[in-house]
Amino acid sequence: MVTEMIENNSVQAEYARLAPTYDHRWAFYIDATIQATLQRLDLRSNATVLDLGCGTGVLLQQLVNQYPTVTLIGLDTSAAMLEAARKKLPPSVDLQLSSVEQLPFPAHQFDCIISTSAFHYFRNPSQAIREMARVLKLNGRLLLTDWCRDYWTMAGLDLWLKLTDRAHFKTYSFRELKDLLDREGLQSLSIEQYRINWFWGLMTAQAVKVAESNRE
Numbered sequence: 014m015v016t017e018m019i020e021n022n023s024v025q026a027e028y029a030r031l032a033p034t035y036d037h038r039w040a041f042y043i044d045a046t047i048q049a050t051l052q053r054l055d056l057r058s059n060a061t062v063l064d065l066g067c068g069t070g071v072l073l074q075q076l077v078n079q080y081p082t083v084t085l086i087g088l089d090t091s092a093a094m095l096e097a098a099r100k101k102l103p104p105s106v107d108l109q110l111s112s113v114e115q116l117p118f119p120a121h122q123f124d125c126i127i128s129t130s131a132f133h134y135f136r137n138p139s140q141a142i143r144e145m146a147r148v149l150k151l152n153g154r155l156l157l158t159d160w161c162r163d164y165w166t167m168a169g170l171d172l173w174l175k176l177t178d179r180a181h182f183k184t185y186s187f188r189e190l191k192d193l194l195d196r197e198g199l200q201s202l203s204i205e206q207y208r209i210n211w212f213w214g215l216m217t218a219q220a221v222k223v224a225e226s227n228r229e
Contacts, residue, residue: 042130045209047072050129050158051079053205053217058082060124065113065145066090066131070098073106086123088116114140118148125154132159133171133184139197146198149222155199157218161206162186164214187216194220 050072056062060083064073067087076085086107089095095108102108111117114137126145135141145155160167162184174181185193187204194201199220206216 042209042213043071045213046129046158046215047075049207049209049215050127050156050217051075053219054125054127054156056080056083056125060084061122062086063088063118063123063126063148065126065128066134067098067108068094068131070095070102070106070108072127072129073098074101077103077106086118088113114144116144116148120147121150121153122148123153124150125156127156129158130160132157132190134180134182136182138183138185138193142193142197142199146222149199151222151224153222155194155218155220155222157190157220158215159190160184161214161216162189163206163216164208166212167214190216190218194218198222 062076062083062085064085064087067073067089070087073085073087076083086109087098088109088111090110090112092110095110098108109117113135126149132138149155162168162171163186167184171184187206191201191204200223202219202221204216204218206214208214
């Protein structure tokens with residue numbers, strides 16, 4: 014428990030430092046990752062959507078523009094990142110500070126959960142996915158984009174960050190992510206692997222919450 018608290022504080026400290034310059038410093042990566050995610054997204058006009066690990070709100074800003082009638086909620090563990098998000102988002106977007114392992118929402122609230130470039134920070138990925146499954150409606154969708162360790166550049170980055178950055182937890186392979194989703198209450202539909210440039214190798218997973226009796 015003490016170790017987990019120290020590591021969670023490391024994530025918050027890291028992003029308190031990065032928040033003022035985050036959007037500018039990582040502009041190419043953020044834009045390319047979000048566009049790749051949005052290309053795989055299809056929302057109904059009345060959907061309720063959670064952006065999990067919303068950071069400075071860049072994805073939410075795009076969703077406001079593309080889907081003006083959906084209900085949007087953003088959640089992050091960094092107060093500094095959420096403060097940056099509030100400056101660019103309308104008051105209609107509900108931003109909440111919370112752990113991803115204990116989501117502050119009732120069961121069956123969301124039609125869709127989106128998470129981009131955050132999963133490698135989650136200290137307890139199994140519990141995080143169980144919480145996603147809990148708050149999704151039946152047949153609700155998860156769209157998760159993150160680094161893919163099947164690319165050698167990402168495997169090297171994963172190793173380096175484990176040695177140098179306490180905020181980083183783990184980068185997953187295609188198989189590891191699929192197994193996590195299927196085991197923890199979400200049925201994986203597809204996991205696409207792709208590069209946004211020579212270095213960044215990503216994967217976007219799409220999964221659905223199905224009735225327990227329908228799981229394979």
